[in-house]
Amino acid sequence: MTDRPFAGRLFGPGLPGAGMNATGCWTESGALRVSTPGAQPAEFQAEALEIAAAGFNDAGLRISWEGPDGAGTFMVESEVERSACAASAPSGLNTRIAAASGQRSRLERHFRVGWLLLALFLSLPLIGIGAFLLQADRITDWAVAHISPRHEARLGDLVLAQTRLQMKIIDRGQAVDALSSIGSKLTSGSPHSYRWFVADRPDLNAFAAPGGVVVVFSGLLRSAGSAEELAGVLAHEVAHAELRHSLRGLIKSLGLRALVMLVIGDASGGVFADAATRLTELRFSREAEREADDEGLRRLVAARIDPHGMLRFYEKLAGEKRLAPPAILSTHPASGERLTRLRREVAGLTQTWIALPIDLEALQKNIP
Ligand SMILES: [Zn+2]
Structure with a gap:
């Protein structure tokens, strides 16, 4: 395990509706540590986390939990940050992140076929x-x-x-x-x-x-x-x-x-x-x-x-x-x-x- 950080947005009780910039990392004990500027980092145990694909074209990751003050979510919004998150995740979470990736590649395939068909349809009059x-x-x-x-x-x-x-x-x-x-x-x-x-x-x-x-x-x-x-x-x-x-x-x-x-x-x-x-x-x-x-x-x-x-x-x-x-x-x-x-x-x-x-x-x- 490493503590290589990854960027995202934090949503939860007491935070603005649009969330706020935050940095996440995995601790030695396998917990998610989320830091926001000017506040104490918060830690959430791996077993309490829900992980799903999220964001445009499911390129990101939604990590959510039930905290003492209510539900919280850490959104990893880009593919680069998602990779950083996945690379340093504790071994128990790998399969869950991989499952979220599976969702994503299925979606990507649909997208690809859809776009391909559309592109083909539009270009049909032009080609043999x-x-x-x-x-x-x-x-x-x-x-x-x-x-x-x-x-x-x-x-x-x-x-x-x-x-x-x-x-x-x-x-x-x-x-x-x-x-x-x-x-x-x-x-x-x-x-x-x-x-x-x-x-x-x-x-x-x-x-x-x-x-x-x-x-x-x-x-x-x-x-x-x-x-x-x-x-x-x-x-x-x-x-x-x-x-x-x-x-x-x-x-x-x-x-x-x-x-x-x-x-x-x-x-x-x-x-x-x-x-x-x-x-x-x-x-x-x-x-x-x-x-x-x-x-x-x-x-x-x-x-x-x-x-x-x-x-x-x-x-x-x-x-x-x-x-x-x-x-x-x-x-x-x-x-x-x-x-x-x-x-x-x-x-x-x-x-x-x-x-x-x-x-x-x-x-x-x-x-x-
Ligand atoms: Zn025949």
Whole structure:
């Protein structure tokens, strides 16, 4: 222990409301000694002291006690003085001062993220939004973690509205009913209310927008060999939505400005104009695809839908002999590694499956 002094302000009975300049130090016996000009120093035992972070941005320290004449407080107001106080504090008080520092660093982190977001928001028009955000994974993580399912659903609505401008979307009918019937088995326990749509497009494609909007292209519906194959694709798409890959991808692709506009309720701007295009072209990372395969498979098994359907559809996609790869392959890169992995996983399953009561052939004949 040393008696290295640290400056602060003393508040208490008989002192001015604004307190008065004082000097503190720790005595050999571990007590706080507070000296004010022209008065006898007062001493307070360490065990009687309350210690908390205080001051602007919690940079200081508030040391308070109950004295014989009433409550007193010694405010250490600057970071320099706080360090001096901490450095010479008796060992028993170190942990309490460290705990007050912990409070502070949490607050600092909040401040830092807050300022960073504000600075980013203000500078977005000036810089390449996408290029910047691609490097700012941590900001995207933060944004994804803080957006609520309600806002996510709203983003899904906007994507759907934009998709309608670009392609014919079928809202009802046998195919939509079938998607909804299979989908409801795959989405139990989800925070989202899923909505299912068919897009009148020949591509082998499907995508899940944030918040539970799933769009399956008619080309994919026509190429499915069984309801279980279709369920495999739906399970994979649902997994992307549940794991918030689509949300993350959109935030990265559209920029944080879109998110801020969404949260403050100004969705009228042109930011969302190409959201739908971007979503159908969004390429997920290999890791995200692996996660979606695993989660999709888990959901199929939980719903007792035969996952050999998923495997068959993947094999079919991998064997496609077209000049250009099917859209779903370019947006969900299906490497041989993914297929091998899925084959191994499915081979290890011993459950019995319940056939899906869907008349796929009738449905395919009735796709507009
Ligand atoms: Zn995928």
